[in-house]
Amino acid sequence: MKTIASVSFTALLVACSDGGAAPASNDQGTQSETAQKNGETAATVEAGSNGTLNIYSARHYDSDKLMYEAFEEQSGIRVRFREAGANQLLETMRAEGENSPADLIIASDAGALWRFKDAGLTQPLPEGEFEQLIPERLVEPDRQWVGLARRIRGVAYDPERISPDQVDEWQDLADPSLEGEICVRSSTNIYNLSLMAEMVEQWGAEEAQNWANAVVANMARTPQGGDTDQVEAVAAGLCSIAITNHYYWVRMTQSGSDATREAAAATQIAFPSFGDGEGIHVNITGVAMAANAQNTDEAIQFVEYLLSSDGQHRLVDETKEIPVIEDVTWPQGLDAIPEFEDSDTPLDTFGERQSEAQRIYDEAGWN
Structure with a gap:
């Protein structure tokens, strides 16, 4: 199994709580060790790398790393990721400007995704099969983001x-x-x-x-x-x-x-x-295409993977969010929540x- 390359934080970050993510107290050390092991730093994450996908994620779950690995094995596309609070990622992308390597942004709230859009840090998603898989309400009217799970x-x-x-x-x-x-x-x-x-x-x-x-x-x-x-x-x-x-x-x-x-x-x-x-009140975890994304084909492949049965299970089984695809089995424990x-x-x-x-x-x- 391939090793996911995570990105160490070298850009100036503004400390701000995102809320909703699991504690990430050990994530930074793990990511730095992984990067050092592979001889990589933030500077090596270059936009436009062949067969590479760079993800900025406001989620902090170990299951996401396994999800990236599964996508790597299936697609042959190398995944690199940076994890931080949504506001931290937003400020990082602002500081990076046109040189930002980010291809996709994952955030756990439609309001958080809107902040990236409002800051000019996203672009319309290209057309893809994913649009036929989910309710129209889960695709932002300007195609700036798409919902992956419900909360x-x-x-x-x-x-x-x-x-x-x-x-x-x-x-x-x-x-x-x-x-x-x-x-x-x-x-x-x-x-x-x-x-x-x-x-x-x-x-x-x-x-x-x-x-x-x-x-x-x-x-x-x-x-x-x-x-x-x-x-x-x-x-x-x-x-x-x-x-x-x-x-x-x-x-x-x-x-x-x-x-x-x-x-x-x-x-x-x-x-x-x-x-x-x-x-x-039903909100989402969603994904947006970064404004300066270079690996757009790889990004769409990943979005469509997340909206497959395997991708949905890997996305929500640990978090206990609700799948957005019909006929996907809900995570254990969700049978305790009332109908809605x-x-x-x-x-x-x-x-x-x-x-x-x-x-x-x-x-x-x-x-």
Whole structure:
């Protein structure tokens, strides 16, 4: 099996949390060792290398490295990758300018992908078979990115203190009866920004502002930590409702830690709708073509691989995201989540309304 060549960080990076990725505390050392072993540095990753694909990814999962290796074996194309938070990668590409070696950008939120597009760091994807494989909603209108996996923002709640009808709609979280019952992470997190962006699109800015004000009043504590921390807080009795992405909760149910599994077992997961049959908030992990990509044929081959049965399994089996291809078996543990129906809100809206979403949170005092 070929060795994947990873890229050491030599460009100036701006430290900023992306959210949603698994901890990457050991990734940098592993990548540097791999690069040194192969006699490679960031300077050797040259745009236009024959049979090479350069990926900038905001994901940090060991399974992704195996996915790259599987694609290498199948295609004969050598994969090189750089992993960091989405904002770090964006700043790196800005600094690299036209000399950026990036061919593809992978990020875990439509709002994050929009930031690359807004910065002029992407280009329209060439036509490919992938368009026939996924719903139209998962292809950005200007073909700047395509969705690879689905992720749902919902709530985990204590069934002994909260009934299902109290978390049936997002509006329910604004009820004064829930004062002191909600745990959630910072408003600056991209997942919360995308959620609020859809609320603005669905309800209008005034109603979205009222909701944010009421949720702040219902918080059990100052926003802190990640989604897993919120679920653990419910299990510890600090609150009774945690806003979380579905896969954090599913991964907790299958954790090797007894305490983590018990925390998940003390809660149930629900997917609030936007009311009036408007569906639920479903986001994506997606991929974009870099503006200065040279290896476009190789890039499209990789996108189409990720949208194959094998590619989908390798992409989501560890993360517990939801496949976007029909008839692909869902990862173990997803049978525990309730049935859902996506809203029809265009995913690029999550980025376009991002600034407005942050303004609403700021005015509500949601730090």
